[in-house]
Structure formats: C-alpha cells, structure tokens
Amino acid sequence: MNSADQSHNFATAGLPAETVGDVHVDHPRMTARNVDVFYGDKQAIDNVTLDIGEKQVISFIGPSGCGKSTFLRCLNRMNDTIDICRITGEIALDGQNIYDPKIDVVPLRARVGMVFQKPNPFPKSIFDNVAYGPRIHGIATSKDELNDIVESSLERAGLWNEVKDRLHQPGTGLSGGQQQRLCIARAIAVSPEVILMDEPCSALDPIATAKIEELIAELSSEYTIVIVTHSMQQAARVSQRTAYFHLGKLVEVGNTDQIFTNPQHEMTNNYITGRFG
Amino acid sequence: MSSLTLGIAILIISAAYFFVANRASSSQRAAGTKFHSLPHYYGLYAALLAFLPAFAILLVLAIGDDLVFRSLALDFVPDEVKASKNYKEVIVMAQITNVVDGINFGEQPDWVYAAAEAWKGWDATSTTLRTILVISLSLLGGMFAYRQVNPGFRSRNAVERIIMTILAASSAIAILTTIGIVFSVIFESLRFFALVPVSEFLFGTTWNPQFEGAERAGSGQMGLATYGSVPLFAGTFLISIVALTVSVPVGLFSAIYLSEYATPKVRAVVKPVMELLAGVPTVVYGFFAALTVAPFIRSTGMSLGLDVASESALAAGLVMGIMIIPFVSSLSDDVINAVPQALRDAAYGLGSTHSETVRQVVLPAALPGVVASILLAVSRAVGETMIVVMAAGLAANLSFNPLDAVTTVTSQIVTILVGDQEFESAKTLSAFALALTLIVITLGLNFVALQIVKKYREQYE
Ligand SMILES: Nc1ncnc2c1ncn2[C@@H]1O[C@H](COP(=O)(O)OP(=O)(O)OP(=O)(O)O)[C@@H](O)[C@H]1O
Ligand SMILES: [Mg+2]
Numbered sequence: 001m002n003s004a005d006q007s008h009n010f011a012t013a014g015l016p017a018e019t020v021g022d023v024h025v026d027h028p029r030m031t032a033r034n035v036d037v038f039y040g041d042k043q044a045i046d047n048v049t050l051d052i053g054e055k056q057v058i059s060f061i062g063p064s065g066c067g068k069s070t071f072l073r074c075l076n077r078m079n080d081t082i083d084i085c086r087i088t089g090e091i092a093l094d095g096q097n098i099y100d101p102k103i104d105v106v107p108l109r110a111r112v113g114m115v116f117q118k119p120n121p122f123p124k125s126i127f128d129n130v131a132y133g134p135r136i137h138g139i140a141t142s143k144d145e146l147n148d149i150v151e152s153s154l155e156r157a158g159l160w161n162e163v164k165d166r167l168h169q170p171g172t173g174l175s176g177g178q179q180q181r182l183c184i185a186r187a188i189a190v191s192p193e194v195i196l197m198d199e200p201c202s203a204l205d206p207i208a209t210a211k212i213e214e215l216i217a218e219l220s221s222e223y224t225i226v227i228v229t230h231s232m233q234q235a236a237r238v239s240q241r242t243a244y245f246h247l248g249k250l251v252e253v254g255n256t257d258q259i260f261t262n263p264q265h266e267m268t269n270n271y272i273t274g275r276f277g
Numbered sequence: 278m279s280s281l282t283l284g285i286a287i288l289i290i291s292a293a294y295f296f297v298a299n300r301a302s303s304s305q306r307a308a309g310t311k312f313h314s315l316p317h318y319y320g321l322y323a324a325l326l327a328f329l330p331a332f333a334i335l336l337v338l339a340i341g342d343d344l345v346f347r348s349l350a351l352d353f354v355p356d357e358v359k360a361s362k363n364y365k366e367v368i369v370m371a372q373i374t375n376v377v378d379g380i381n382f383g384e385q386p387d388w389v390y391a392a393a394e395a396w397k398g399w400d401a402t403s404t405t406l407r408t409i410l411v412i413s414l415s416l417l418g419g420m421f422a423y424r425q426v427n428p429g430f431r432s433r434n435a436v437e438r439i440i441m442t443i444l445a446a447s448s449a450i451a452i453l454t455t456i457g458i459v460f461s462v463i464f465e466s467l468r469f470f471a472l473v474p475v476s477e478f479l480f481g482t483t484w485n486p487q488f489e490g491a492e493r494a495g496s497g498q499m500g501l502a503t504y505g506s507v508p509l510f511a512g513t514f515l516i517s518i519v520a521l522t523v524s525v526p527v528g529l530f531s532a533i534y535l536s537e538y539a540t541p542k543v544r545a546v547v548k549p550v551m552e553l554l555a556g557v558p559t560v561v562y563g564f565f566a567a568l569t570v571a572p573f574i575r576s577t578g579m580s581l582g583l584d585v586a587s588e589s590a591l592a593a594g595l596v597m598g599i600m601i602i603p604f605v606s607s608l609s610d611d612v613i614n615a616v617p618q619a620l621r622d623a624a625y626g627l628g629s630t631h632s633e634t635v636r637q638v639v640l641p642a643a644l645p646g647v648v649a650s651i652l653l654a655v656s657r658a659v660g661e662t663m664i665v666v667m668a669a670g671l672a673a674n675l676s677f678n679p680l681d682a683v684t685t686v687t688s689q690i691v692t693i694l695v696g697d698q699e700f701e702s703a704k705t706l707s708a709f710a711l712a713l714t715l716i717v718i719t720l721g722l723n724f725v726a727l728q729i730v731k732k733y734r735e736q737y738e
Binding site for chain 2: 186
C-alpha cells in the first residue's frame with residue numbers, strides 16, 4: 001500500500017505524512033531509518049524511522065494488524081524466517097546496520113533477544129531451557145559456570161525460588177505465568193543487550209502479569225526493552241517512551257506520560273481514549 | 278429375493294420410516310408440542326431400528342445357510358463312500374455344489390444328483406424364509422421406533438448411543454480378527470511343538486524341513502528333517518539391518534529436508550514422487566534386486582576379490598531399504614511438520630542456526646513420531662517376502678555376512694505353504710511356529726520402542 005492507494009480508505013484519511021513527536025533520542029541503542037516491510041506485494045510497514053534508547057523501555061501500541069509485531073521482528077531479523085517477507089531501509093544496532101550482508105544473524109539474535117506472545121518453553125527440563133542459549137553460544141566454559149548462569153537468570157526472572165527444587169522437570173509443566181518468566185530467563189541467559197517482547201502478558205492472568213511488569217521494570221536498569229502491548233495501562237506502567245502505529249505507519253512517538261495525557265495527533269488521541277482500535 | 282435386493286429393500290423401508298417419523302414429530306412440533314429432540318433425530322432413530330437388526334440377521338443368514346446345507350448334504354453321501362480310503366469331504370462337497378451351480382465335469386454318481394436336488398430345494402425355502410424374516414424384522418423395528426415418537430422420548434441420546442455402538446462394533450471386529458489370527462497361530466504352533474521340541478526349534482542351527490521319509494534334495498539318501506529356526510531369524514535380522522541402514526538415515530534426512538529446508542514448490546513435487554516409491558509393487562523391486570542389483574554387487578565384489586553369492590543378503594537388503602524409504606520419510610515429515618512453529622521461533626530467537634534448531638529442538642519434539650515411523654519400517658522389513666524370495670535366495674545358511682545368500686522367516690513360510698502339502702506334517706505346521714515367533718518378536722520390539730520413547734520424549738502441548 002502506498003499513500004496514493006490509502007487515500008480512498010477512510011480509516012487512513014488522517015494519517016500524518018511525518019511521524020508526530022521526536023523519533024530521536026540522545027543515546028540510541030538501535031536506530032531504524034525509513035524502514036518498509038512487505039509481505040509479498042502487501043506493505044505492512046511504511047517508512048518508519050525510530051530510535052530505541054539505551055536502557056529504556058519503549059512500548060509499541062496500536063490497533064490489531066497495524067504492524068507492531070512485524071516491526072518488532074525486524075529488529076532481530078526474525079522476519080528472515082518468513083520467505084515472502086522483504087525489508088528495505090536501515091536498522092542499526094550500535095551504529096551497525098544489521099541488514100548488512102556481512103552481518104551474521106546468529107550473534108545478532110544473541111544480542112537482541114526475544115520473548116513471544118505465547119509462552120514457548122522447549123519441551124526440555126527447566127534447567128535445559130535456560131541453559132540452551134549459553135550452550136549453543138559457548139558462553140559457559142565449565143559446568144559450574146553454566147549452573148551459575150542458569151541460577152542467576154532464573155533469579156533475575158523472579159522464578160528461582162519457585163523452581164529451584166524442580167530444575168530437572170519439564171519446563172512445560174509450569175503454569176502459564178511461570179512459563180513466560182522461564183522464557184524471559186532463557187532470553188536473558190545469553191546476556192542480550194536488547195530484549196524484544198511481543199505481548200508477553202496477553203496469555204496471562206492479572207497476577208502473573210503484575211509479576212512480569214515488575215520484572216520488566218527491574219530489567220530496564222540493565223537492558224534495552226521493546227514491548228508490544230494491547231494494554232494501555234501496561235504501556236503506561238512499564239515504559240518511558242510509547243510509539244503509536246496505525247496501518248503500517250508510525251503515527252506518533254513520545255514520552256509515555258505525554259502520549260497518554262497529551263497526545264498530539266488526533267488518531268493517537270482517538271486510540272487511547274478508546275474511540276477506535 | 279437375493280441378499281442384495283433384500284439389502285436394498287430394507288434400505289428403502291428405513292428411508293420410509295425416516296420420513297414418517299420425522300413428519301410425525303415435526304407436525305406435532307408445529308402444532309406446539311415441545312419435543313425433547315429435533316424431528317430428524319426421531320426419523321434417524323426409526324431408520325436405524327428398521328435397518329440395523331434386519332441387516333445383521335441378513336448377514337448372519339447369508340453366511341450361515343451354506344454351513345447348514347453342507348452338514349445336511351452329508352447325509353446323502355453313501356456310507357461305503359465315506360468309508361473308502363481316499364474319501365475327502367471337501368471333494369464331495371465340491372462335486373455337489375458344482376452340480377448345484379450347473380457346472381458339470383462328466384457323469385456323477387446318482388447320490389450326488391440327489392443331494393444337489395435337495396440342496397436346490399433347501400435353497401429355495403431358505404430364500405423365501407430369509408426374505409420374510411428380514412423384511413418383517415425391518416418393518417417391526419421401524420414400527421417399534423415409530424410408536425416411541427412422543428415428546429418425552431429422548432431420541433437424540435438414543436441415536437448417539439446407537440452410533441457409538443456401531444463405532445465400537447467396528448473396532449471390535451478389528452480386534453477380534455487379530456485375536457482370532459493369533460489364537461489360530463498359537464493353536465497350530467502347539468501342534469507343531471508336539472512333534473518338534475521347542476528347544477530344537479528355537480536354538481537349532483539347521484533348517485531343513487522335509488516330508489517324513491522324503492529324499493533330501495540331491496543327496497540321494499533319506500534325510501532327517503531338522504527344524505532349527507536360528508538361520509531364518511538370523512537371515513531376517515541381517516536383511517532387515519541392511520534395509521534399515523539404508524532407509525532410516527535416507528528417509529529421516531529427506532523428511533528433514535522436505536519439512537525444514539525445501540521451498541514449498543520443491544516440496545510439492547518431491548513429496549508425491551517419494552510416496553510413489555511406496556506404490557511400486559514389491560515384486561517389481563524383487564526383480565530389480567534379482568536382475569540388476571545382485572549381479573552388480575556380485576561383479577563389483579569379484580573385481581575387489583571378494584567372494585559374493587549370486588543371490589545376496591546385501592542385494593535384497595539394499596532394495597528393501599529403498600522400498601521402505603517412503604514409509605520413514607512420509608511419516609517423519611508429517612510429525613516434524615506438526616512440531617509447533619513457536620518452538621522453532623524460540624530457538625531462532627536465541628540465535629540458533631537452522632541445523633541447531635532441527636537437531637536440538639525439532640527432532641527431540643518429534644521423537645515419538647520418528648520412532649513410530651522407524652518401527653513401521655522395521656515391521657515392513659521383517660515382513661517383506663517377495664524381494665527376499667527373488668533376490669536373497671532360499672538357502673537357510675546361518676551367516677552374518679551380507680554377501681552370502683540367506684533366507685528369511687517369511688520367505689520360508691511362503692515356500693513351505695506353496696505347492697502340495699500335507700496339513701498334518703511337521704513341515705506345514707512349522708510355518709505357524711515361525712509366524713508365532715515372528716509375532717512375539719515384533720511385539721517385543723514395539724514394547725521396547727515404546728519404552729524408549731517414554732524415556733526420551735519431549736512433550737509439547
Ligand atoms: N507471515 C505473514 N504473511 C503475510 N502477511 C502477514 C504476515 N504476518 C503479518 N502479516 C500482515 O502484516 C500486517 C501486520 O501484521 P502484524 O502481525 O505485524 O500486526 P500486529 O500489529 O502485531 O497485530 P496484533 O496486534 O494483532 O498482533 C497485517 O496486515 C498482517 O496480516
Ligand atoms: Mg502482533
């Protein structure tokens with residue numbers, strides 16, 4: 001879809017030509033410049049430029065199908081696994097273009113980890129789940145070191161006390177919320193710099209959600225976090241910056257307080273006040 | 278009426294009851310009565326009751342009447358014929374039924390014609406009786422159901438129960454047949470073991486079945502039959518191992534390629550072509566093995582200075598391996614595809630390479646299915662007969678050298694049971710003992726494989 005095609009669609013009528021708000025930050029960890037994403041002929045992301053600040057939590061919000069997951073998955077090249085997906089523009093991690101042909105996706109994905117919407121622990125033991133990443137990347141040089149990594153990752157994911165007696169039981173035997181924290185532990189076990197989370201709480205009850213949100217707040221002191229969420233309250237609680245997507249466009253981005261109290265663009269306003277989406 | 282027309286007749290009666298019962302309940306419903314179930318359930322209930330009992334009786338009678346006639350016809354056989362030395366009931370029956378069917382092989386004794394006439398009479402009576410019985414049963418069943426059409430009757434639940442019964446009966450047929458086969462095999466094997474000691478059969482290393490007192494082939498002397506089954510099982514084992522060394526890796530790797538690496542286009546072509554392999558009749562593989570592969574192996578072996586039999590376990594095993602590739606690949610491909618994408622995403626998201634993902638995440642999750650496909654391959658290899666008969670020979674050599682000619686359990690069973698035979702002989706009965714042992718071994722393998730799967734499976738939701 002280019003903008004000429006979109007003009008006859010009433011929902012797109014108010015889309016801005018440029019993103020409203022400041023897409024830049026002082027200390028960016030990742031930078032996206034003029035990113036377009038296509039699934040076959042269908043455009044899912046249209047000219048998005050955005051900085052992701054170091055050790056900040058940024059949340060992506062927007063109506064279903066607007067391309068939040070698509071854009072998120074571009075940040076660690078998970079879209080490579082989809083044959084028909086094509087990306088143009090530039091996305092850089094620490095100034096280095098991750099779509100450069102010289103870049104190897106394996107270390108990239110170790111640096112930019114991912115937590116998915118549905119908890120997806122491997123059908124292995126809890127220990128093996130967390131140890132998976134360190135093992136394939138050769139992070140631990142000894143058994144003790146591996147044990148330490150597993151323990152500290154589970155600790156940081158707030159799961160250690162619940163599972164320390166059953167490390168060798170299957171990870172799939174945990175509750176949904178525990179599984180999601182296991183997945184977070186698994187992601188941080190490889191010491192990523194950035195963690196991408198795609199609706200990490202959408203399959204969880206309020207108590208498990210609260211735990212994960214607490215966890216995100218703690219992790220944000222060490223990691224750069226990008227979270228996709230459908231819950232405005234969640235975005236408000238956990239993130240410093242918020243980006244509002246609509247039909248593949250980044251409509252508005254700004255500090256979370258400002259987006260929720262004083263949105264500049266009418267569409268953002270409509271969305272957060274629940275008038276559509 | 279013939280069985281077929283009777284079947285059609287009760288179908289029509291059932292259809293009629295369906296409409297009548299359906300109408301009865303829907304018109305009362307329209308008048309405001311509240312029924313427990315929807316009208317078509319009353320119709321279905323009536324139709325099922327009109328059809329099922331009548332159909333069951335029809336089946337029983339169609340199979341049963343011949344048996345009754347046969348025993349009745351025996352009364353016509355004169356005692357002196359029965360007493361004669363080469364009297365065979367089967368032959369007498371064939372004489373009579375041939376005349377009944379109007380097939381004439383020369384002049385038959387008078388009592389045969391008498392029996393045939395009587396037989397035709399019974400046939401006519403039984404047909405009339407059968408027609409009356411089946412049709413009236415159908416009408417009565419339907420009527421009974423129709424009388425039950427009233428608001429309180431729970432026809433939906435009744436129909437569900439009947440359907441459940443039909444389904445359960447179908448699976449019971451499968452199970453009962455299997456049990457029947459196993460028991461007949463056990464029974465005949467016991468008769469064999471009355472003639473030949475179990476220990477000789479299980480541990481003897483020479484297999485040389487003979488009719489008692491027959492000349493041992495080529496030796497010019499009366500030989501003793503020996504029933505040591507070890508060479509046969511060793512041969513089966515050897516050929517199966519060769520076949521599995523070919524089919525398991527090739528099948529599994531191609532399944533991995535198809536499900537994880539191939540583009541949809543390649544997959545759309547390759548998968549059906551591979552499955553075509555499974556459709557080739559084994560006899561074709563057999564002569565491929567005998568005429569192409571075996572001579573090739575022989576000449577290659579000769580040029581390397583090896584002594585290769587013209588029929589070898591290697592040739593049969595290789596071709597059998599190719600034959601069972603599709604069994605491994607097709608089933609494995611299905612189970613690998615069934616592994617949730619979320620698990621692959623998780624592995625990729627942690628920075629796994631493609632092959633790490635396959636090895637450490639996809640295959641362990643697909644393990645039970647992969648093992649099942651290998652088990653299927655094993656049972657195909659163990660049970661395959663044609664290729665062995667044609668390419669590995671019939672010599673019961675005890676050898677673990679794949680270049681030797683060996684034979685297998687199944688191909689021995691075939692050679693034992695083909696051609697003239699005396700049912701009571703140890704030779705014929707030995708086929709049952711072989712079959713029984715094979716069944717026990719296959720069951721054992723299945724059990725072991727299940728335990729392995731239980732231990733190593735990684736279960737995903
Ligand atoms: N694998 C795919 N193949 C083709 N089109 C896709 C694919 N994945 C996503 N899309 C399309 O791209 C667009 C954006 O999808 P995306 O999943 O990024 O939306 P989203 O904002 O994450 O929605 P939600 O909030 O429902 O998760 C949608 O129109 C979707 O249909
Ligand atoms: Mg999404």
